[in-house]
Amino acid sequence: MNHFIDIIIPVPLQKLFTYSITTSEADFLQPGMRVSVPFGKSKIYTGIVAKIHTDPPAAYEAKEIHQILDDGPIVNEKQLRLWQWMANYYMCTLGDVMRAALPSAFVLESETVITKHSKAIDESILKDDEFLVYEALQHQSSLKIHDIANILDKKNVLPVIKRLIEKEAIAVEEEIYEKYKPKLVRYVKLHTHYASQEALQKLLEDLSRAPKQHQVILTLFSVSATTKKPVKVADLSTESGASASIIKSLIDKGVLEEYFIQTDRVQYSGDENEDSKSLNDYQNTALIEIKESFKEQSVVLLHGVTSSGKTEVYVKLIEDVLSKGQQVLYLLPEIALTAQLITRLQNYFGEQVAVFHSKYSSHERVEVWNHVLNNSAKAKIVLGARSSIFLPFNNLGLIIVDEEHEQSFKQFDPAPRYHARDTAVVLSHIHGAKTLLGSATPSLESYFNAKQNKYGFVEITKRYNDVLMPDVELVDIKDKLKKKRMKGHFSDRLIAEMTETLRDGHQIILFQNRRGFSPIVECNTCGHSPQCPNCDVSLTYHQYRDQLRCHYCGFVEMMRKKCAACGSTELDNKGFGTEQIEAEVKLLFPDYKVARMDLDTTRGKYGYEKIITALEQQEIDILVGTQMLTKGLDFRHVKLVGIMNADNMLNFPDFRAHERSFQLMLQVSGRAGRTEERGKVLIQTYNPHHNILQQVSSNNYIDMYNEQMNDRYNFKYPPIYKQIKITLKHKDFARVDTASIWYAKALRSVFGDNILGPESPPIARIRNQFHKNILVKIPKKQSLGKTKEAIIKINNSFLSVKDFRSVKVILNVDNF
Numbered sequence: 026m027n028h029f030i031d032i033i034i035p036v037p038l039q040k041l042f043t044y045s046i047t048t049s050e051a052d053f054l055q056p057g058m059r060v061s062v063p064f065g066k067s068k069i070y071t072g073i074v075a076k077i078h079t080d081p082p083a084a085y086e087a088k089e090i091h092q093i094l095d096d097g098p099i100v101n102e103k104q105l106r107l108w109q110w111m112a113n114y115y116m117c118t119l120g121d122v123m124r125a126a127l128p129s130a131f132v133l134e135s136e137t138v139i140t141k142h143s144k145a146i147d148e149s150i151l152k153d154d155e156f157l158v159y160e161a162l163q164h165q166s167s168l169k170i171h172d173i174a175n176i177l178d179k180k181n182v183l184p185v186i187k188r189l190i191e192k193e194a195i196a197v198e199e200e201i202y203e204k205y206k207p208k209l210v211r212y213v214k215l216h217t218h219y220a221s222q223e224a225l226q227k228l229l230e231d232l233s234r235a236p237k238q239h240q241v242i243l244t245l246f247s248v249s250a251t252t253k254k255p256v257k258v259a260d261l262s263t264e265s266g267a268s269a270s271i272i273k274s275l276i277d278k279g280v281l282e283e284y285f286i287q288t289d290r291v292q293y294s295g296d297e298n299e300d301s302k303s304l305n306d307y308q309n310t311a312l313i314e315i316k317e318s319f320k321e322q323s324v325v326l327l328h329g330v331t332s333s334g335k336t337e338v339y340v341k342l343i344e345d346v347l348s349k350g351q352q353v354l355y356l357l358p359e360i361a362l363t364a365q366l367i368t369r370l371q372n373y374f375g376e377q378v379a380v381f382h383s384k385y386s387s388h389e390r391v392e393v394w395n396h397v398l399n400n401s402a403k404a405k406i407v408l409g410a411r412s413s414i415f416l417p418f419n420n421l422g423l424i425i426v427d428e429e430h431e432q433s434f435k436q437f438d439p440a441p442r443y444h445a446r447d448t449a450v451v452l453s454h455i456h457g458a459k460t461l462l463g464s465a466t467p468s469l470e471s472y473f474n475a476k477q478n479k480y481g482f483v484e485i486t487k488r489y490n491d492v493l494m495p496d497v498e499l500v501d502i503k504d505k506l507k508k509k510r511m512k513g514h515f516s517d518r519l520i521a522e523m524t525e526t527l528r529d530g531h532q533i534i535l536f537q538n539r540r541g542f543s544p545i546v547e548c549n550t551c552g553h554s555p556q557c558p559n560c561d562v563s564l565t566y567h568q569y570r571d572q573l574r575c576h577y578c579g580f581v582e583m584m585r586k587k588c589a590a591c592g593s594t595e596l597d598n599k600g601f602g603t604e605q606i607e608a609e610v611k612l613l614f615p616d617y618k619v620a621r622m623d624l625d626t627t628r629g630k631y632g633y634e635k636i637i638t639a640l641e642q643q644e645i646d647i648l649v650g651t652q653m654l655t656k657g658l659d660f661r662h663v664k665l666v667g668i669m670n671a672d673n674m675l676n677f678p679d680f681r682a683h684e685r686s687f688q689l690m691l692q693v694s695g696r697a698g699r700t701e702e703r704g705k706v707l708i709q710t711y712n713p714h715h716n717i718l719q720q721v722s723s724n725n726y727i728d729m730y731n732e733q734m735n736d737r738y739n740f741k742y743p744p745i746y747k748q749i750k751i752t753l754k755h756k757d758f759a760r761v762d763t764a765s766i767w768y769a770k771a772l773r774s775v776f777g778d779n780i781l782g783p784e785s786p787p788i789a790r791i792r793n794q795f796h797k798n799i800l801v802k803i804p805k806k807q808s809l810g811k812t813k814e815a816i817i818k819i820n821n822s823f824l825s826v827k828d829f830r831s832v833k834v835i836l837n838v839d840n841f
C-alpha cells in the first residue's frame with residue numbers, strides 16, 4: 026500500500042500539501058512531527074504533519090519527503106485543533122497560523138539565515154557534515170540554507186542544521202530586539218549579619234582601625250536615613266569620599282552586600298519565598314462566586330475596580346489549579362508584563378512561573394516552549410502576551426486574561442489577525458479548562474456577554490484596604506484660556522495641584538495621548554504641512570532629533586528651515602505631544618526630576634523597566650507619558666494624575682473612541698493614590714460636559730455601558746453586529762478603485778444593505794499602496810459560517826479576474 030502525509034507548510038496557500046512516504050515512515054510518523062520537504066523548483070521547507078493516510082492526491086504526483094526531523098510531535102493534537110479553528114474563524118491559512126505559532130528556530134526553510142553561535146564549542150562533538158557547515162561559518166558571517174546544500178552537495182540538509190542548532194554550534198538569525206545590554210545600577214546595603222545592635226556595634230569597633238571603611242559605613246547610614254531609598258554605590262562613594270576599591274573591599278569582606286536592581290527584578294533565581302495573602306471579605310466573596318460560577322460557566326468576567334486586589338484573587342485560583350497538577354496560562358497585554366508583576370508571582374510560585382513575550386529571543390522562546398511541551402515543573406504557570414496562546418499546553422486548567430479590554434490582544438498584521446482573549450476562550454474549551462477575564466473597565470463585548478449569561482459575572486467594587494477612589498476634577502480649558510489662566514498647556518488648577526503634591530513629597534503622572542513633540546508642522550503663510558512621500562499623512566515633528574518622521578512607514582527627514590511650498594520661514598507647531606509637555610514641565614518645575622515614557626523612550630528589552638524602576642525608587646518626581654502609563658502599574662507614591670487633554674481621544678474617528686477614552690482615563694486615574702492617601706485626578710478639556718467625562722468623574726461604568734450600547738444598537742456596531750473588514754491594496758489608485766467597486770457590488774448582491782463602502786480610509790495611502798475598505802456587518806441571527814463561505818466564494822471569483830490578480834486582499838474578522 027502507498028502511504029501519504031498531508032502537511033502544513035508556512036506559506037499563505039489554502040491547501041495542505043500531500044507527500045508520499047514509505048511504510049516504515051508511516052509507522053513512525055505522528056501528527057505534529059516535523060518533516061523537511063522539497064517545494065516548487067528548488068525550495069526546502071519545514072512542514073508539520075497534519076494527517077497520515079493512504080489516498081494519493083488527485084491533481085498531482087506526490088513528491089517524497091526529504092527527512093523526518095523529530096522523534097515525537099512538537100505540536101500536539103490540541104494545538105492542531107486550535108490552529109484549525111483560527112484558520113477558519115479568522116479566514117487565513119494554516120500556514121499563516123503555523124508561522125505565527127512556532128518559534129523561528131523550528132521552521133527552517135530555504136530563506137532562513139544561519140549564523141555562528143556566540144559561544145565556542147568543542148569541535149570534536151561534530152560529525153563530518155556538521156563540521157563542514159561549522160567551518161564554513163568561521164569564514165562567512167552567515168549562510169542561507171541553499172548555500173549549505175551546496176557546501177554539503179545534497180538537498181537534504183535540514184537534519185544537519187537541526188543537530189547543529191541543538192549542539193549550539195550555530196544559530197538562526199532573527200530580528201535583533203536588544204542590541205544593548207541594560208545598564209545595571211549597583212546598590213549596596215549592610216549585610217544582614219549586622220542587623221542587630223550588638224553586631225553592628227562590634228563591626229564599628231573592628232573597623233576603628235580602618236577609618237576610611239568606618240566612614241563608609243557611617244555615611245551609608247546617614248544617606249539611607251535621609252533619602253529613605255536604596256543607596257547607589259556611586260552615591261556612597263561621592264558622599265563618603267571613599268574610592269570604589271574601599272567599597273569593594275567591604276563587599277569582599279561580607280560587610281556590605283551589593284545588588285543590582287535590574288537583574289534582581291528580571292532574573293529571578295530563588296524559590297518561592299512568600300505565602301499568598303489572605304483575602305479580605307470582598308476578595309473572598311468574589312473568589313467564592315467565581316468558583317461557584319465556574320460550575321456552570323466556562324468563562325467568567327471579573328469586574329473589579331482598579332486596586333481592588335484582583336491579582337490576589339487570581340493567585341488563589343492558580344493555587345487550586347496547580348494542586349490538581351494542571352497548567353495555567355496568565356495572559357496580559359505586552360506592556361503590562363512588568364517585572365513588578367513577574368516578581369510578585371515568582372515570590373508566590375518560584376520557578377514554576379515562565380515568562381513569554383515578543384522581546385524574548387528565539388532561543389529563550391524555544392526554551393519556554395520545551396518546558397511547556399514537557400509539562401515541566403518550570404512552566405506550570407505561563408505569564409505571557411498574546412502569542413503565548415500558541416504554546417504546546419497539554420493539560421491546561423485555567424486561563425486568566427487580565428486587562429481583558431486591552432486592544433493589544435488583537436493582532437492586526439500579519440495574518441492570523443486573531444484576538445488573543447477570544448482565542449483563549451476557544452483554547453480553554455479544547456482543554457476543558459476555565460477562563461477568567463479580569464478588568465476594571467471591561468470591554469463592551471465581554472460585559473454584554475456577561476449580561477446575556479453567556480459568561481458568568483463577578484464584581485469587586487471596593488479598593489483593597491478601603492482606599493478611596495481618586496477625586497476627579499474636570500478643568501475647562503476654554504474658560505481658562507479666556508481668563509488667561511493657562512501657562513502653555515497647564516491650567517492654573519493643574520499647576521496649583523502639582524505644586525502642592527511636590528511640596529508634600531509625592532509623585533505626579535501626566536498623561537498625554539500622543540508621542541513626539543508636536544505632531545504636525547504647518548506653514549503660517551500658506552498652510553502647507555510637510556507630508557510623507559509614501560503615505561497620505563503629515564509628518565510628525567520630533568524635537569529631540571530635530572526630525573520629521575512618518576509613524577506609518579518609518580520615513581525620516583531633517584526638520585525643514587523653509588516651507589517647501591512657498592519658501593516662508595514661518596513654520597509653526599500644531600498640536601502637542603509628550604515631548605512638549607515634558608519641556609514645559611521642566612520650565613515650570615525646574616527643581617524636580619522629570620521623565621518621559623512613550624514608545625521613543627522605552628525601546629529595547631529593558632527600556633520600560635528602567636523608567637518604572639526609577640519611578641518606584643523615587644528617582645523621578647514627574648512622569649509624562651502616553652497610554653503605556655495606564656497598564657497595571659502599582660506605584661505607592663503617585664498622588665496626582667493629570668490628563669492634559671481629554672478631547673483628542675474623544676474625537677478620534679472610530680466607533681469605539683468613547684469606550685476607549687473611558688477605559689483609558691479610568692485606568693490612568695487608577696494609578697493615583699493606591700495607598701493611604703486619597704489620589705487626585707485633574708482632567709483638562711474643552712468640553713467638561715461631555716457624557717464620557719461625567720461618567721469618568723463619577724466612576725460610572727454602567728451609565729457608560731448603557732449609553733454606548735444604545736449607539737451600537739442604533740448604528741449596528743459590535744457587539745450587536747459582528748463585523749468583517751475587507752481591505753484592498755494596490756499601488757495604482759485606479760485599479761484598486763475599480764477592484765473595490767467590483768468587490769462591494771458582489772458582496773451587496775448577497776448581503777444587501779449590510780455592506781458599507783468601498784471607502785478610502787482617513788490615511789488612503791500607506792507605503793505607496795492605496796487602500797480601500799469594505800465593511801461587512803453581520804446580524805446576530807445570520808450564520809457567521811455561511812457568511813464567510815459566501816465571502817470566500819466572492820474572493821475566489823475576484824482573484825480569477827485577470828486585472829485584479831495583483832490587488833492584495835486582506836480579510837479581518839472582528840477588526841476592532
Ligand code: ADP
Pocket residue numbers: 302303304305308329330331332333334335336337489659
Ligand atoms: P488590581 O489588580 O485589582 O488593580 P492588585 O491586585 O494589584 O489590584 O492589588 C492592589 C494592591 O493591594 C497591591 O499592592 C496588593 O499587594 C495589595 N493587596 C491586594 N489584596 C491584598 C490582600 N489580600 N492582602 C494584602 N495586600 C493586598
Ligand code: ZN
Pocket residue numbers: 548549550551552553588589590591592593
Ligand atoms: Zn508655505
Ligand code: ZN
Pocket residue numbers: 557558559560575576577578579580792
Ligand atoms: Zn509614511
